Amino acid sequence: MAEDENRAIPEETNKEAPKCQTLHESMELLTKHIEQALKELDLNSVSEMLDEILGAKSIFVMGTGRSGLVGKAFATRLMHLGLRVYVVGESTTPALRSGDVVVAISGSGETLSIVDLGRVVKKIRASLIVVTSQPDSTLGRMADKTVRIFGRAKNGKGDYLVQHLLGKYAKLSELAPLGTTFEITTLVFLDAAIAELMVRMGKDSKALEDMHDKLQ
Amino acid sequence: MAEDENRAIPEETNKEAPKCQTLHESMELLTKHIEQALKELDLNSVSEMLDEILGAKSIFVMGTGRSGLVGKAFATRLMHLGLRVYVVGESTTPALRSGDVVVAISGSGETLSIVDLGRVVKKIRASLIVVTSQPDSTLGRMADKTVRIFGRAKNGKGDYLVQHLLGKYAKLSELAPLGTTFEITTLVFLDAAIAELMVRMGKDSKALEDMHDKLQ
Amino acid sequence: MAEDENRAIPEETNKEAPKCQTLHESMELLTKHIEQALKELDLNSVSEMLDEILGAKSIFVMGTGRSGLVGKAFATRLMHLGLRVYVVGESTTPALRSGDVVVAISGSGETLSIVDLGRVVKKIRASLIVVTSQPDSTLGRMADKTVRIFGRAKNGKGDYLVQHLLGKYAKLSELAPLGTTFEITTLVFLDAAIAELMVRMGKDSKALEDMHDKLQ
Amino acid sequence: MAEDENRAIPEETNKEAPKCQTLHESMELLTKHIEQALKELDLNSVSEMLDEILGAKSIFVMGTGRSGLVGKAFATRLMHLGLRVYVVGESTTPALRSGDVVVAISGSGETLSIVDLGRVVKKIRASLIVVTSQPDSTLGRMADKTVRIFGRAKNGKGDYLVQHLLGKYAKLSELAPLGTTFEITTLVFLDAAIAELMVRMGKDSKALEDMHDKLQ
Numbered sequence: 001m002a003e004d005e006n007r008a009i010p011e012e013t014n015k016e017a018p019k020c021q022t023l024h025e026s027m028e029l030l031t032k033h034i035e036q037a038l039k040e041l042d043l044n045s046v047s048e049m050l051d052e053i054l055g056a057k058s059i060f061v062m063g064t065g066r067s068g069l070v071g072k073a074f075a076t077r078l079m080h081l082g083l084r085v086y087v088v089g090e091s092t093t094p095a096l097r098s099g100d101v102v103v104a105i106s107g108s109g110e111t112l113s114i115v116d117l118g119r120v121v122k123k124i125r126a127s128l129i130v131v132t133s134q135p136d137s138t139l140g141r142m143a144d145k146t147v148r149i150f151g152r153a154k155n156g157k158g159d160y161l162v163q164h165l166l167g168k169y170a171k172l173s174e175l176a177p178l179g180t181t182f183e184i185t186t187l188v189f190l191d192a193a194i195a196e197l198m199v200r201m202g203k204d205s206k207a208l209e210d211m212h213d214k215l216q
Numbered sequence: 217m218a219e220d221e222n223r224a225i226p227e228e229t230n231k232e233a234p235k236c237q238t239l240h241e242s243m244e245l246l247t248k249h250i251e252q253a254l255k256e257l258d259l260n261s262v263s264e265m266l267d268e269i270l271g272a273k274s275i276f277v278m279g280t281g282r283s284g285l286v287g288k289a290f291a292t293r294l295m296h297l298g299l300r301v302y303v304v305g306e307s308t309t310p311a312l313r314s315g316d317v318v319v320a321i322s323g324s325g326e327t328l329s330i331v332d333l334g335r336v337v338k339k340i341r342a343s344l345i346v347v348t349s350q351p352d353s354t355l356g357r358m359a360d361k362t363v364r365i366f367g368r369a370k371n372g373k374g375d376y377l378v379q380h381l382l383g384k385y386a387k388l389s390e391l392a393p394l395g396t397t398f399e400i401t402t403l404v405f406l407d408a409a410i411a412e413l414m415v416r417m418g419k420d421s422k423a424l425e426d427m428h429d430k431l432q
Numbered sequence: 433m434a435e436d437e438n439r440a441i442p443e444e445t446n447k448e449a450p451k452c453q454t455l456h457e458s459m460e461l462l463t464k465h466i467e468q469a470l471k472e473l474d475l476n477s478v479s480e481m482l483d484e485i486l487g488a489k490s491i492f493v494m495g496t497g498r499s500g501l502v503g504k505a506f507a508t509r510l511m512h513l514g515l516r517v518y519v520v521g522e523s524t525t526p527a528l529r530s531g532d533v534v535v536a537i538s539g540s541g542e543t544l545s546i547v548d549l550g551r552v553v554k555k556i557r558a559s560l561i562v563v564t565s566q567p568d569s570t571l572g573r574m575a576d577k578t579v580r581i582f583g584r585a586k587n588g589k590g591d592y593l594v595q596h597l598l599g600k601y602a603k604l605s606e607l608a609p610l611g612t613t614f615e616i617t618t619l620v621f622l623d624a625a626i627a628e629l630m631v632r633m634g635k636d637s638k639a640l641e642d643m644h645d646k647l648q
Numbered sequence: 649m650a651e652d653e654n655r656a657i658p659e660e661t662n663k664e665a666p667k668c669q670t671l672h673e674s675m676e677l678l679t680k681h682i683e684q685a686l687k688e689l690d691l692n693s694v695s696e697m698l699d700e701i702l703g704a705k706s707i708f709v710m711g712t713g714r715s716g717l718v719g720k721a722f723a724t725r726l727m728h729l730g731l732r733v734y735v736v737g738e739s740t741t742p743a744l745r746s747g748d749v750v751v752a753i754s755g756s757g758e759t760l761s762i763v764d765l766g767r768v769v770k771k772i773r774a775s776l777i778v779v780t781s782q783p784d785s786t787l788g789r790m791a792d793k794t795v796r797i798f799g800r801a802k803n804g805k806g807d808y809l810v811q812h813l814l815g816k817y818a819k820l821s822e823l824a825p826l827g828t829t830f831e832i833t834t835l836v837f838l839d840a841a842i843a844e845l846m847v848r849m850g851k852d853s854k855a856l857e858d859m860h861d862k863l864q
Binding site: 451456463468473475479505543545562566608610612615616620644 | 671673675680692694717718719721725728825826827832839842844846852856861864
Binding site: 013014020022023024025026027030031034038041042043044046047050064065066069070072073076077080087091111112113114173174175177180183184187188189192193194195196197199204205208209212213216 | 228233235236238239240242246247250251254257259260262263266278280281282285286287288292293295327328329330363381390391392393394396397399400403404405407408409410411412414415424425429432
């Protein structure tokens with residue numbers, strides 16, 4: 001680690017206390033976490049998720065808080081791919097129907113409103129894919145498919161892998177508070193899934209650019 | 217890389233064509249990019265940004281599209297820290313005043329509406345911090361402070377570092393289309409900045425949890 | 433009605449079939465509905481609602497779909513008044529606490545996610561005010577205070593007053609489909625409540641203008 | 649008016665100062681304003697707006713603040729009608745193209761970001777419809793079509809009609825501060841336009857209900 005720090009901190013500030021040391025440690029932890037969590041991804045479940053998305057009439061994405069923001073970022077790219085995609089709660093999101101696929105993002109798998117909407121999804125007989133750190137959660141158990149992201153959920157469950165990998169950090173929850181590792185890893189995973197979908201759909205970067213919102 | 221792949225792909229699927237190969241390559245590229253871009257961060261400019269945030273009466277965050285989502289994720293954590301923070305465009309965002317700090321997120325630094333609002337910020341004599349891949353852009357040049365994120369902006373500028381580091385990928389823009397590397401790196405950077413702010417403010421993870429929205 | 437039509441439709445088009453006749457009828461119905469529903473308002477319950485809002489530490493507004501949009505429009509004005517107000521689901525909304533007041537807007541009083549969040553509100557021992565056409569609904573029954581708006585909820589309940597008043601319109605639900613009358617009447621009521629709060633707080637229009645978001 | 653007040657205020661409170669008198673006056677003003685402003689609508693321009701909407705490949709709605717919320721409420725209903733509609737700034741809004749129609753809502757017609765986006769709309773050669781109180785504004789002048797709503801814009805322009813009609817209210821801006829009359833009247837007008845579109849498209853209330861978002 002000493003070596004890394006030498007690289008990151010400019011020499012002229014090296015004699016005093018290093019600037020932004022916690023920022024530096026947090027970035028190291030987050031990067032390692034992403035790297036490890038992505039290696040642990042079950043590619044079979046990922047591949048099935050992508051098949052479902054490609055076979056869906058419409059795709060609906062849902063999540064609350066920062067997980068909801070990650071979901072919106074994914075939905076934006078699915079739209080760039082030319083897929084019919086909606087974010088639950090936005091103004092022009094239509095009725096969900098059988099044949100549609102819902103991607104729910106919840107680290108703990110216990111987010112109240114998402115669990116409730118999950119029940120509605122099942123009742124409508126749409127397909128429910130859950131991206132979560134807790135496949136055994138209420139939401140995980142009602143899913144048609146789950147993709148497990150090794151991240152610490154807000155409630156602290158799921159820490160064991162993180163602790164094991166990154167044991168040297170005594171202050172894990174201070175370097176990546178609440179659901180941070182889950183949210184970041186999920187964003188990276190979903191963006192990589194977009195790259196995979198581009199290949200499967202024969203789309204290039206230019207095709208996505210053409211779909212990009214011009215009113216910004 | 218062969219070694220990595222062996223770890224990531226379960227043995228029973230190893231004999232056929234590897235599953236989700238593009239996903240795998242994209243995750244590798246994104247992880248390396250985050251790692252490298254964070255090492256390239258100018259910690260002096262980061263430290264000044266954090267000083268401004270801590271000294272602000274109110275903090276306003278703005279961005280469009282996926283950069284706007286990253287901004288919202290940052291704003292959520294600033295609120296968890298107990299800071300007075302608003303997202304430009306949300307329903308209860310009040311008038312900006314002198315003494316406030318605006319954090320604008322734009323990979324290209326040329327996003328039309330953000331550039332225009334940047335002008336209003338300067339007129340009101342609030343402080344403008346720009347997180348961008350292009351400090352020489354219109355937005356970068358009007359900023360009081362810039363933090364440079366080495367990411368490819370949507371318009372393809374800024375590729376050189378990425379190309380240099382990750383040269384083996386012929387299809388860079390297919391593995392991380394449009395502003396993906398900027399958006400992801402910025403999210404990780406801003407989350408690490410939250411960890412740094414926690415230390416500076418003497419807050420622990422429990423304090424953030426107490427502020428977390430309960431109506432989800 | 434013939435008289436009204438003569439006034440509204442310019443003479444030169446009067447000889448042909450009148451332009452936008454349904455628009456015209458719908459506007460007449462909506463205007464009459466607003467007028468009548470506002471007369472039916474129970475001012476005691478309104479006054480108690482305003483007392484609660486003025487006594488709250490923070491005010492939280494929640495609703496889904498178009499009721500949620502009406503709630504956001506109300507929240508914007510409460511912010512203009514200088515009150516501490518948040519919209520449930522926005523990025524910087526903090527934890528609800530005892531001593532806070534939640535204003536829930538739901539025509540039917542049965543909106544799944546709002547009913548669920550209502551239970552959380554009660555558990556936290558914050559005050560729950562429900563603006564609804566159905567005070568006997570699940571949400572209405574759990575409220576600390578309700579304000580009844582005579583509007584047709586999406587499920588068609590509550591029609592009786594509307595039918596009685598506006599009986600001549602055979603096609604009521606075609607002139608104001610789904611929750612339209614509830615949503616419009618609630619917006620007008622809440623905007624009038626803002627005028628009342630201005631007087632009680634000694635604020636004038638200029639004070640509100642000063643708080644108005646400048647980054648638009 | 650005395651008669652109205654007797655009806656609205658319960659007898660037991662009648663002896664003291666009337667409850668919520670400003671609320672009552674504001675509701676009366678708002679109702680009269682809606683009624684009058686709708687009578688003043690130019691049905692030819694409305695009819696042309698509806699023709700454009702029905703002929704559009706896709707419809708985009710834009711506005712900021714409370715005008716933006718009114719736009720979202722309109723967009724929700726256009727979606728219920730089965731039209732292809734997007735709200736500018738939402739996550740899954742695609743690129744605007746020639747052949748599309750943009751409905752911009754701005755009381756003053758001078759809202760900075762909407763004016764800027766209006767220029768982009770013209771450059772893309774999409775059709776720009778502006779709903780405004782100020783057809784002579786920057787936005788109004790660049791529009792392909794305008795629909796004039798007699799409401800007071802935030803900047804106070806356009807008051808003359810309101811003052812003329814409702815002259816007895818000395819405190820007009822206190823009973824309906826900022827853009828209130830514009831926003832409310834526009835919502836009622838656009839909801840009446842939905843009723844007109846239902847007839848033109850042969851849709852009934854049931855068809856709209858079927859499209860209504862079930863995940864709430």
